[in-house]
Amino acid sequence: MDRAYRAVLFDLDGTLLDTLADLADCMNRVLGRHGFPAHPPDSYRYFVGDGVENLVRRTLPAERRDEATLRDLKADMKEEYGAHWADQTRPYPGIPELLKSLRTRRVPMAVLSNKPHSLTVAVVTHFFGLSPFAAVFGARDGHPHKPDPGAALEIASALALAPAEVLYAGDTDTDMQTAARAGMFAVGVLWGFRPREELLANGAQALAANPADLLAYFT
Numbered sequence: 001m002d003r004a005y006r007a008v009l010f011d012l013d014g015t016l017l018d019t020l021a022d023l024a025d026c027m028n029r030v031l032g033r034h035g036f037p038a039h040p041p042d043s044y045r046y047f048v049g050d051g052v053e054n055l056v057r058r059t060l061p062a063e064r065r066d067e068a069t070l071r072d073l074k075a076d077m078k079e080e081y082g083a084h085w086a087d088q089t090r091p092y093p094g095i096p097e098l099l100k101s102l103r104t105r106r107v108p109m110a111v112l113s114n115k116p117h118s119l120t121v122a123v124v125t126h127f128f129g130l131s132p133f134a135a136v137f138g139a140r141d142g143h144p145h146k147p148d149p150g151a152a153l154e155i156a157s158a159l160a161l162a163p164a165e166v167l168y169a170g171d172t173d174t175d176m177q178t179a180a181r182a183g184m185f186a187v188g189v190l191w192g193f194r195p196r197e198e199l200l201a202n203g204a205q206a207l208a209a210n211p212a213d214l215l216a217y218f219t
Helices: 020-033 041-045 052-059 067-084 095-104 117-128 150-158 173-182 196-201 211-217
Strands: 007-010 109-116 135-139 166-170 185-189 206-208
Touching (some): 007 150, 020 041, 020 067, 052 067, 095 109, 109 150, 135 150, 150 173, 166 211, 173 185, 185 211, 196 206, 206 211
Parallel strands (some): 007 109, 109 135, 185 206
16 A cells, blocks of 8 residues: 545445345336336346436437427436435445544545536435435536536545545446546455446546555554
């Protein structure tokens, strides 16, 4: 370990929370209402992570990804998921203990998600409360989504830290690309939605097999 970092920026879905079952169930219900086939829950590991519009696009047959269909299903999915995001979603084992340990060590923590901003704040508040986090950002109108590094850099600036002082923990190619573009230390978490090969191919500088592994980066 060459150095200790001064803050940690977490992805949400697949990193802090196991949201896959609720996302899959909600999207499959929406698809069914519109006459489209459902997908196996495990397929959603590769559908999610880049916002609701991309989720809808990836689940639709290629020939039905027109703007009108995308608009209708996106609106329906927002409503469906807005009513059911806490049905089966839970923190991953070890995450509450990790957050408690980081807070004890006075490590600033933040969350950056491609969920809509208001929903991101609601979800984080429900499962963890806002008090452990210095910042909680979701997808905001007028701001590019991950993997654009803008929001990550905004969080580093708010913490008065250089990007290189921030550890970024995430579970997808999008997260690793975001960290790399922001100049943050990219740690791919192996308990999330995507495999180690994807994380390494997209810029992961280290891998964490379980949440407690992240504590080694903080004194």
